[in-house]
Amino acid sequence: MARKKITNAGVNGSVGTEISVESVKMVIETNYYGTKNITRAMIPLMRPFAAGARIVNVSSRLGRLNGRRNRIEEPDLRHKLGDLDTLTEEFIDNTVSSFVQQVDAEVNCYCPGWVKTAMTGWAGNVSPEEGADTGVWLALLPDEAVSGKFFAEWREIRF
Structure with missing residues (x-):
């Protein structure tokens, strides 16, 4: 019997219009790294059932690269993230890390x-x-x- 795993462990760190560095870090830690880590942990467990094994992650349209509300404004970055032939996990990790650093830059x-x-x-x-x-x-x-x-x-x- 093929094994299937659906993950749904996401958070929204903002309350109303209030956003803090702490909430951004919590959202990234849960929604990105949490999903990445659970996926990595599940893959070895699912390998014996490789023919039909599948992981499905619940997401949101708000994360779309070209969404109306949260569109990534930098065209080059949007292109690199959207090019599945050249996209690497390292590039995604660096982009997420850069985003958190920018949020945490302590600027007024x-x-x-x-x-x-x-x-x-x-x-x-x-x-x-x-x-x-x-x-x-x-x-x-x-x-x-x-x-x-x-x-x-x-x-x-x-x-």
């Missing part, structure tokens, strides 16, 4: 608001000087005063 970012610029067709309600105000404030903060946060109008905003 901010939204300047709807600024009156060419980008908004000059329809914004915030002057360029007002839009730059929070960025200047963040740049002038003492070292390590705050990091890894998102701001608007001199306030931390949950993203």
Whole structure:
């Protein structure tokens, strides 16, 4: 009798619009490395039944390379991840590791608001000087005063 294994051990680390470095790491550890590790553990157990042995992983459309909501914006990376003839486990591991490092880079970012610029067709309600105000404030903060946060109008905003 052929053995089949279906894995379904995924997590979503965000609550509402709040995302933290810890939740990103938990999601990657569970959804990527957890799936990878259970698959590796099951393969030797299934080899005696090789003819019909099969592993099926439950996933989500949100993980699509070309999805509408979570599309990978960098065309070269999207192409490399989508080319199954040249894709390697090492490349995937390095990409996942790079993503976690970028999330954990402890950088502040901010939204300047709807600024009156060419980008908004000059329809914004915030002057360029007002839009730059929070960025200047963040740049002038003492070292390590705050990091890894998102701001608007001199306030931390949950993203």
